[in-house]
Amino acid sequence: MGLAVTAQAGGHGASGDVDGVILLRTKALDSVTVWPDKRVARVGAGAPWGKVLAEAGPHGLAGLAGSSPIVSVVGYTLGGGLSWFGRKYGWAADSVRAPEEGAEATRILDGIGGAIADERGPVAVADLGDITSEPTDPGPGMGRAELLTGLDDATAETLLAAPIDPLVGVQVRHLGGALAEPGGGPTGPVAEPYLLYMLGLALNPQLAQAVRGKQAELTGALGAVVSGRKPYTFLSPGEQATAAFPAETIARLRAIRQAANPHGVIRANYSV
Numbered sequence: 001m002g003l004a005v006t007a008q009a010g011g012h013g014a015s016g017d018v019d020g021v022i023l024l025r026t027k028a029l030d031s032v033t034v035w036p037d038k039r040v041a042r043v044g045a046g047a048p049w050g051k052v053l054a055e056a057g058p059h060g061l062a063g064l065a066g067s068s069p070i071v072s073v074v075g076y077t078l079g080g081g082l083s084w085f086g087r088k089y090g091w092a093a094d095s096v097r098a099p100e101e102g103a104e105a106t107r108i109l110d111g112i113g114g115a116i117a118d119e120r121g122p123v124a125v126a127d128l129g130d131i132t133s134e135p136t137d138p139g140p141g142m143g144r145a146e147l148l149t150g151l152d153d154a155t156a157e158t159l160l161a162a163p164i165d166p167l168v169g170v171q172v173r174h175l176g177g178a179l180a181e182p183g184g185g186p187t188g189p190v191a192e193p194y195l196l197y198m199l200g201l202a203l204n205p206q207l208a209q210a211v212r213g214k215q216a217e218l219t220g221a222l223g224a225v226v227s228g229r230k231p232y233t234f235l236s237p238g239e240q241a242t243a244a245f246p247a248e249t250i251a252r253l254r255a256i257r258q259a260a261n262p263h264g265v266i267r268a269n270y271s272v
């Protein structure tokens with residue numbers, strides 16, 4: 001039929017570009033098997049991270065999950081996967097055993113006068129998805145991420161200077177550790193020690209514009225501390241894969257794409 005094909009687990013990374021594409025929904029392929037003695041899990045193409053954590057937690061194990069329990073393991077991991085445990089274990093993709101075909105924020109928090117809630121403390125593995133309280137019901141989420149070269153007092157003050165409205169969340173995640181070390185992955189060492197993530201809901205065109213405006217305002221106010229790079233799984237519609245990978249990686253990925261998918265039959269949300 002001359003149509004392209006793309007897989008979609010839950011659509012949490014959808015970029016809106018599916019014209020002329022067969023959408024292969026994998027949501028029902030949500031099997032999860034954990035072998036505690038081997039410290040290995042096998043997941044179906046549509047399995048969400050929350051399900052893996054619920055299965056692994058009782059064995060005292062966890063996967064390299066990110067903040068959302070509803071994001072699919074496969075979609076997240078294919079993009080690298082920036083986990084709560086990234087500083088220790090690096091990218092989630094680096095812990096994949098085998099694909100099967102077909103199948104320093106604390107300092108800042110201490111400094112906030114009158115924090116509404118300080119919920120630091122141990123978290124059960126099954127509750128990792130609750131840390132950021134991101135919405136889990138389907139909704140028109142509109143995120144923007146920026147890697148930060150530092151988080152000094154001036155940067156913290158800028159972030160805390162005004163209410164974040166109309167955003168529903170502004171997160172700062174501590175990177176570094178294993179993520180900053182040379183590895184075999186496509187991203188290379190992430191020199192930036194922090195990730196800023198600004199999330200809003202585009203419930204109507206006016207709100208979408210206001211969310212985009214607030215994200216741009218905050219980014220602009222931070223100035224030179226914003227590096228302009230961002231992890232692949234944090235790209236937003238309108239952004240390019242070139243913001244996530246060094247030029248030599250892009251060239252290598254393009255060569256692989258040309259060899260494996262010369263006619264563009266398989267479509268990615270942010271193509272190289």
Ligand SMILES: Cc1cc2nc3c(=O)[nH]c(=O)nc-3n(C[C@H](O)[C@H](O)[C@H](O)COP(=O)(O)OP(=O)(O)OC[C@H]3O[C@@H](n4cnc5c(N)ncnc54)[C@H](O)[C@@H]3O)c2cc1C
Pocket residue numbers: 006007008009010011012013014026045046065066067068070071072073074075076077078079080081082083134135141231233234267268269270
């Ligand atoms: C609330 C929220 C929090 C997030 N937090 C994090 C985080 O902490 N760390 C992080 O790294 N990312 C995070 N992300 C980003 C998320 O990892 C990406 O958006 C990811 O691409 C979502 O994967 P999905 O399969 O759920 O989404 P989908 O939109 O269904 O798929 C995303 C991409 O993966 C491809 N894909 C999915 N399944 C397959 C398959 N079986 N075979 C081939 N291609 C496939 C799709 O074709 C598409 O290109 C978050 C996203 C949201 C919405």
